[in-house]
Amino acid sequence: MTPAVSPSLASSAPVHHGLAAHEVVLLLETDPHRGLTGQDAAERRARFGPNALPAPKGAGLVLRILRQFHHPLVYVLLAAGAITAVLGEYVDCAVIFGVVAINAVVGFIQESKAEAALEGLRSLVRTHAKVVRDGHERTVPSDDLVPGDLVLFDAGDKVPADVRLTRVAELRVNESALTGESVPVAKDEVVLPEEIPVADRRNMAYSGTLVTTGSGAGVVVATGAETELGEIHRLVGAAETLATPLTRKLAGFSKILTVGILALAAVTFGVGLLRGQDAVETFTAAIALAVGAIPEGLPAAVTITLAIGVARMARxxxxxxxxxxxxxxxxxxxxCSDKTGTLTENQMTVRTVWTPDGRFEVTGAGYAPDGTLHDSHGTPPILDARAALRWSLLAGAAxxxxxxxERDGRWDIVGDPTEGAMLVVAAKAGLDAHRVKDLLPRLATIPFSSERQYMATLHHDRTAGQVVLVKGAVERVLDLCGAQMDAEGTVRPVDRAAALDAAGDLAGRGLxxxxxxxxxxxxQDESDPKGFGEETLSGGMVxxxxxxxxxxxRAAATAAVSACHTAGIAVKMITGDHAATATAIAGQVGLFGHDSQARDRGTxxxxxxxxxxxxxxxxxxxxxxxxxxxVSPEQKLRLVEALQARGHVVAMTGDGVNDAPALRQAGIGVAMGESGTEVAKDAADMILTDDDFATIExxxxxxxxVFDNLTKFITWTLPTNIGEGLVILAAIVFGAALPILPTQxxxxxxxxxxxxxxxxAFxxxxxxxxxxxxxDPEQPLLTRALMVRILLVSTLLVSGSWWLFEWELANGAGLAEARTAALNLFVVVxxxxxxxxxSLTHSAWRIGMFSNRWLIVGVTVQALGQLAITYLPAMNTIFGxxxxGGEVWLRILAIAVAAGLVVAVDKRLRRGRE
Structure with missing residues (x-):
């Protein structure tokens, strides 16, 4: 029979979890026991395509390379290279073009790494699946699955497609990578409301998630791009990789700089022609002005400063x-921080043990069995004198x-995190797993299921004979209990109201x-494992x-959140976990500050x-x-976009597949290095190797x-470029010889x-x-105060170099000597x-003259270079x-000291006004 499956039905639309299993089977025209026939599977694969995420349609290699040169500052540098080539300065031309090429290579490599995010998503579904076809179980590549296939799951299997479950046996699925749920989700086959979110669809198993316990079977309802994972893939591909504040500001700055350079060169050329000067000489002077105004070292400075920042952050x-x-x-x-693993340890930990005769707090965090139990007075309990506590810990552990x-000093658990937490608290009280097994060898088990909501085991106790232990949901276990135990081991009628009140109080704390x-x-039936069953438990448990x-x-999370608040940075938690748990953790790490009524006011x-x-x-x-x-993946993305619409620069943390779209959309995506999926890491701009929120701070x-140092560099370099250009312009206006040559x-x-x-940068x-x-994200790269300072220093350079140039000529120096004096004045100032x-606000003396040793090294190297260009004959020939003489150097130093004092006074005056 040719399948008549509708593409709209063969998707993860709400209709599947909102229908009974047999209705889904009928809708997809399959068999709940024999599965599809081989012919049906082949026809459906031809119709729906492979069960794989589509490859992105990216730009070609040539276009990606050319895109690295599409930037105003790069255009300016290319123009500078062309100009230096025209001037015959081929070495300088090669240096400029080399800077452009290096920047292009770095950009191309970084872009290629970012595109690996989509490839990481596709790799999640490249696995094998157990499928029933023609009534026989077989293993096929997950790419071959089609809507209507009957698939089987066991513990450890990765779910290969979106599946409507038709049969489960204690099935639990870890969906944290998809939904953010911190514990494995128990699955069943019940029909659910259509509007229920993905995280609560207990009758569905989704592509890319992992079966932790139990087994099950189900009908494939969506493959490839139609799965929930496929929807995330689409969101990742559609999310815009935003320009960073720095790149936006540099782009704007470069455009202004380009226009200014061209305008100033045009004015220079026009003034020269109006004065009747030779057109070729005037054009050469205009080129010299353009060369002087171009900050050739800016791209290298930006790259190196950022690279040094990278090294510091890596440490x-x-x-x-x-x-x-x-x-x-x-x-x-x-x-925007994820909760699990970032603000928290990602290790379930028992905090409180309540018994009918007392309450005990537990110290220590995580899976390491380090910590103690103590009562309200801080006194550790003696287990032999606390029968109820002892049996509660034994039940949790056995x-x-x-x-x-434990491996290399790191503790971890194999299995359910909740059960792992109960093992750890027992070990803290001296009841480690090996001792518990010796005390209470297990004879039989009633496994946990979502229907019964408890687990029961039968054990052999050397002193009491056979013992039944139960753990599970509070109300369900209370239904089994007719009595409760006190510290002496005395059994009394159960106080159900007291237990429920205690449970409500603990749950209200997000526990x-x-x-x-x-x-x-x-x-006899109960002592015989073969006769152990649910019917023997009801009403008789204690x-x-x-x-x-x-x-x-995490231990450092509270201090890190506080530091962010002090720095004016808002911290928001975005999680797939329940509101009560999220609110409790938010309160503990200080996200609400002193706001005790946060929940009531819509935060x-x-x-x-x-x-x-x-x-x-x-x-x-x-x-x-x-x-x-x-929240769903779409909502995470929408949250980031909404914050950006409000003018925020957003850093988003995440570790799961569901976080990838928002990570890519954010101004900076931060992935977890230890617990994060490859998808999250590839979509992120930064990876935390320790998964700790404190590292973000x-x-x-x-x-x-880093931004401070970049601003300092630009504030330092621009006066020279502006000053060089204005010196050339002044020479043209006054019809004088150029004080500085283009090569100089x-x-x-x-x-x-x-x-x-x-x-x-150091x-x-x-x-x-x-x-x-x-x-402020809208604040320009250079503030008004810094622009005034740049113009002030530029004016000092122009006036000082022009005066010195004319002074040397007037006192009998040759043109080459006068130009050399002006050149050295620029460098010394x-x-x-x-x-x-x-420091852009404080004096150099206040921050310490020698706290940056590299500055001393740089000044020394530059001084040697100036001596070389001034006194070496070969350099004299090349650079004119x-x-x-010594007296010239004294005049240069005097002007430099005067300029430094003027800048210091300007700083002092502005600091006083601020």
Missing amino acids: RRAVIRRLPAVETLGSTTVI CNDAALT RVLATAMRPATG LTGLQAMIDPP VLTGTDLAALPAEEFPEAVDHATVFAR AAVEEGRG ILWINMTTAVALGLML EPKETGIMNRPPR EAFYLFSCR TAPL
Whole structure:
């Protein structure tokens, strides 16, 4: 029979989880026992295509290479290279073109790495699947699956497509990578409302998730691009990779610079012609002006400063994948953090054990069995005197299928995280897994299921005979209990209300609560494992306690969140977990500050709340809220876009497949190095090698330092470029000889940028860098105050060099000597100004003259270079320079000192006004 499956039905549309299993089977025209025939499968594969995510349609190799040169600053550099070639300065031409080529290669490599995000998504579904076709079970490549296929699952299998479950046996699926749910989800076949979100669809198994326990079977309802994973793939591909604040500001700055250079050169050429000067000489002067005004060292300075920032961040466990992301961190105004594994340890931990006769708090976090139990007075309990506590811990550890492992000092669990937490708390009390197995060898098991909501085991106790242990949902376990135990082991009628009140109080703190119970076996049927069953438990169990657990906050998270708040950075939690758990963790790490009524004032929103918000109210509500719980991948992306629409620079953290679209959309995407999927890492700009939120705060600090150093370099280099251009313009206007030749201008620009300017990249971060608010994303690269200072220094350079040039000529010096004096004046003033630029607000003396040793090295190298160009005959010939006498150097130093004092006074006056 030729299948008549509709493409609209063979998708992850709500109709599948909203229909009964037999209706889905009929809809997809398959057989719930024999599966599809081989012919049907082949026809459907031809119709629907392979079960694989589509490859992206990217730009071709040539276009991707050419795209690296599409930038105004690069155009200016290319023009500079062409001009130097025309002037015959082929070495300088090669240097300029080399800088352009290096920048293009770096950009091409970084872009290629970013495109690996989609490839990482496609690799998630490249696996094999167990499928029933023609009534026979077989293993096929997951690419061959089609809608209507009957697939089988066992523990450890990766789900190969979106599946409507038709049969489950204690099936639990880890969906954290897709939904953010921190614990494996129990599955069943029940019909669900159509509007229920993905994270709560218990009757579905989704492509790319992992079966942790149990087994099951189901009908494939969506493959390839039609799966939930395919939808995320589409979102990743559609998410715009935004320009960083730095690249946007440099682009704007470069456009202004380009227009200014061309305009000034045109004015120079026009003035020369009006004065009747030779057209060729005037054009050469205009070219010299353009060469002087171009900051050839800026791209190299930007790249090297960012690279140094990358190295510093790597030492603080933050790996940068794209260089501009270093600076973006420094301008971040909002950090959207995942909860599990970033703000928390991603290790379930029992915090409280409640028993009918007392309550015990537990210290220590994570799976390491380090910590203690203590009562309200801080006294550790003696287990032999606390029967209820002892049996609660024994039930949690013995009625348990998880295992605690240790390798290279790192503790982890194999199995369910909830069961792992119960193993750890028992070990903290001295009941490690080996001792528990010796005390209570297991004879039989009633496994956990979503229907019964508990697990029960039968054990042999050497002193009490056969013992039944139970753990599970509080209300369900209470239904089995007719009594409760006290500290002496006395059994009394169960106080159901007290237990429920305790459970409600613990759940209100965001804790996951499980109840434990025990009962000595009474009767031959119960002592015989073959007769052990559910019917023997009801009403006869004895309540021993409640164990409340949570994935605890990281030790450094609270301080890091506080530091971000001090720095004016808002921290928001975006998680797929439940609102109560998310709110509890948010309160513990200080996301709400001192706001105890956060929940009542709308700062905690769920995915359902977001879906109900009108579009016009969405951005403001998102900006106001602090915690977002049970959100879908589409909503994560929409949250980031809404914050960006409000003018924020957003850093987004994540570790799962579901985080990839938002990571790519954010101003900087931050992935987890330890627990993150390859998809998340490939989509991110930065990877945390320790998965710790505190590392983000450290990276923000480094990012601010990087931007400071870039601003210092630009503030230092521009006066020279402007001054050189204005000197040429003045010479044309007054009909005088050029004070500096084009080759000399190139020498100044290239050597000082490398020997002097780049030393600012090594400048240490200034004190109090995290006590100031983030920069306004709309603020220009250079503030008004800095522009005034740049013009001030430019004026000092022009007036000082012109005066010195004319003074030397008037006192009998040759043209070459006068030009050499002007050349050296530019360099010496730059060196003095360099020390001033180490801080844009404070004096060089206040921050320490020798705290940046590289600055001293750079000044020394530049000084040797100036001596070489001044006194070496070969250099004199190449650059048109001449040796200078000692008195000329004194005049140069006097002008440089005067310029430095003027800048210091300007700083002092502005600091006083601010």
